[in-house]
Each structure stands twice: as C-alpha cells, then as structure tokens.
Amino acid sequence: MSSIRGVFFCPGVVLEWSREQSVRCERRSRNGLSACWPLCSEAVVCGGAPRAWAFWFSSRGGEPCGSRRLWLNLLPFPFLPILMSQAILQQHSSEKPVVVLLGGPGSGKGTHGQALAKSLGYRHLSTGTHFRDHILRETSLGRQAKEFIKAGQLVPDEVTNKLVQTMLGDGGSASGFVLDGYPRSVDQAEALDVMVPLLECVVTQSLYLVVSEEEMVRRLSGRLTCRACGQSFHETSRPPVLEGVCDACGGELFRRADDEPATIRQRVAVFQQVIRPLLEFYRGTGRLLEVAAEGPVEEVTARVIKAAAMVHNR
Numbered sequence: 001m002s003s004i005r006g007v008f009f010c011p012g013v014v015l016e017w018s019r020e021q022s023v024r025c026e027r028r029s030r031n032g033l034s035a036c037w038p039l040c041s042e043a044v045v046c047g048g049a050p051r052a053w054a055f056w057f058s059s060r061g062g063e064p065c066g067s068r069r070l071w072l073n074l075l076p077f078p079f080l081p082i083l084m085s086q087a088i089l090q091q092h093s094s095e096k097p098v099v100v101l102l103g104g105p106g107s108g109k110g111t112h113g114q115a116l117a118k119s120l121g122y123r124h125l126s127t128g129t130h131f132r133d134h135i136l137r138e139t140s141l142g143r144q145a146k147e148f149i150k151a152g153q154l155v156p157d158e159v160t161n162k163l164v165q166t167m168l169g170d171g172g173s174a175s176g177f178v179l180d181g182y183p184r185s186v187d188q189a190e191a192l193d194v195m196v197p198l199l200e201c202v203v204t205q206s207l208y209l210v211v212s213e214e215e216m217v218r219r220l221s222g223r224l225t226c227r228a229c230g231q232s233f234h235e236t237s238r239p240p241v242l243e244g245v246c247d248a249c250g251g252e253l254f255r256r257a258d259d260e261p262a263t264i265r266q267r268v269a270v271f272q273q274v275i276r277p278l279l280e281f282y283r284g285t286g287r288l289l290e291v292a293a294e295g296p297v298e299e300v301t302a303r304v305i306k307a308a309a310m311v312h313n314r
C-alpha cells in the first residue's frame with residue numbers, strides 16, 4: 001500500500017494518507033513511532049478522509065491523545081484538506097502540481113483561474129476555451145465537440161480526456177497548471193488521476209467556486225467573452241470601457257453561442273446532475289476546498305488565491 005506520510009497535526013501526531021484513501025493516525029513517541037489506534041480505528045474502518053475528519057469531532061474511540069484531541073477539535077474546517085494537499089505536493093515534489101477548479105457555468109472559473117495561474121506562476125488551461133478554438137479552426141476534434149457544446153451537453157469523455165492529455169502534455173516549461181472546466185464527472189476525475197503520473201503531474205487540490213443557480217443564470221445571460229484572451233465581461237455588472245472591445249487586450253468581445261437562454265438552462269441542469277458526486281470524490285480524497293464565489297470579483301479572486309497559496313507557495 002503506497003502512502004503519504006509525514007503530515008504533522010501537532011507535535012507528535014502523524015497523519016498518513018494512503019492511495020486507497022484510508023486515513024490513519026500515529027503518535028510519535030520519543031522512542032519512535034507507535035500506533036495510536038483508538039484515535040484512528042474508526043477512520044481505518046470507514047476508510048475515507050471525510051469520515052476521519054468527522055471522527056475528530058465525534059470524540060468516539062476514547063481519549064488517546066488527551067488535550068491534543070481537544071486541540072484538533074478547535075481547528076478551522078479547511079485545515080485538513082490543506083494539510084492533505086500539502087502532503088501530496090511534498091510526496092510528489094518532482095511533479096508539476098495541477099489545481100482543479102470546480103464550479104458551475106458562470107461561476108467564474110475562467111476569471112479566477114487566470115488570476116490564480118498568474119499568481120502561482122502556473123499555466124491556465126480551460127477545456128471550454130480549447131474546444132472553442134478547435135471549433136473555430138475546424139479540426140476533427142472541433143467537429144466532434146461542436147454539436148454537444150451547441151446543445152449545452154457535455155462532450156463525450158473519450159474526446160475530452162484526449163484533449164486534456166494533449167493540453168497537459170503540451171505544457172512544456174510550465175511549472176504547474178490551473179485546470180478549468182475539467183473534470184466535470186467522477187469518471188473524468190478518475191481518468192485525470194490515472195493520466196497525470198504519465199505526464200509528470202499530480203492533482204494536488206480542487207477548489208469549488210460556490211455560486212447559487214440564480215446568480216449563474218444572471219451572469220451568463222449578459223456575458224461577453226474576449227475572442228483573443230478569453231476574459232469575461234458582463235453587459236450590466238461589468239461592462240467594458242469601450243463597447244465590444246476587451247479592456248485587457250483590445251480583442252473583440254462576442255456572445256458565446258452557448259450563452260443563449262435555453263442552452264444556459266440546459267448547462268446549469270447538467271451541472272447540478274454531476275457536481276455532487278464529483279465533490280464527494282475530491283472530498284473523499286481530502287483535496288476539496290470550497291470558496292464562496294459571489295460578491296466583488298477582486299474579493300473572490302483574493303479568496304481563491306489564498307486557498308491555493310496555502311498549499312502551493314513553497
């Protein structure tokens with residue numbers, strides 16, 4: 001069983017996270033490591049990080065660590081996923097980190113993803129942008145994806161997985177990636193975890209941008225996108241200085257074909273169907289952090305950057 005070891009919760013306590021997703025906790029005594037089974041047995045039995053986390057609070061299983069457990073109970077909620085992500089990064093220090101952005105259509109993955117990539121010095125990769133580029137260039141991949149995108153449906157996994165593999169493989173000199181728009185299902189998330197070691201990458205963290213359904217629809221309904229750099233604007237809440245022109249690069253702004261009302265509703269419905277299991281997948285592997293993503297753009301961007309910086313700024 002391969003495992004990641006060496007996350008120090010507090011002096012003397014080591015959390016171990018295995019690829020099989022079980023979590024166990026050991027107590028380091030002066031004369032070496034001795035297992036702290038009462039603390040961890042519940043976690044090992046149920047075999048999942050989120051339950052292990054719940055276990056800290058449940059206070060079942062005795063008082064093996066005494067005051068330490070009390071201290072663990074007082075930790076803020078995001079502490080565990082941050083530690084998990086740090087541990088993954090430490091264990092895979094020679095691989096390129098991949099931060100996954102999760103969120104519905106219009107949740108701001110593009111805007112915050114670009115800002116996050118810039119702040120970490122990583123490359124921002126968006127499956128939606130790459131698909132649109134393929135469609136514009138009329139490549140065979142573009143032809144395969146076009147009808148699905150127009151209908152607000154997901155492009156089939158064989159096509160999408162191939163695209164992502166190429167995007168990451170072409171990453172060249174990038175020191176890491178912010179992946180926006182992928183994975184969008186548990187199958188894709190599993191495919192990503194299988195694909196990344198072959199590309200010398202590792203998925204360290206997923207950030208879920210939490211936005212209500214009404215807000216998503218509102219944002220998409222007036223969205224204008226830059227053809228050159230992908231930057232998003234909004235007709236009323238974030239208009240460009242010059243009508244039809246991107247503030248950032250001077251490129252032409254256009255309304256995406258899938259930003260029409262019927263397609264927007266379809267995309268939001270598809271998102272609601274797939275998001276829950278996907279969140280469970282990343283929560284279950286200790287890599288999920290939720291970020292409140294309504295409110296002023298700058299504030300949300302700052303929250304996203306902070307969540308990733310705690311793990312990736314080495």
Ligand SMILES: Nc1ncnc2c1ncn2[C@@H]1O[C@H](COP(=O)(O)OP(=O)(O)O)[C@@H](O)[C@H]1O
Pocket residue numbers: 104105106127128129131148149150152153154155156160180181182183184188258267
């Ligand atoms: N991971 C993916 N799996 C399947 N289809 C995808 C994926 N990423 C993008 N697409 C397709 O591209 C469309 C646009 O994606 P994107 O630009 O991320 O927009 P949004 O998230 O705002 O809907 C999606 O509606 C879907 O048809």
Ligand SMILES: [Zn+2]
Pocket residue numbers: 226227228229230231246247248249250251
């Ligand atoms: Zn632009």
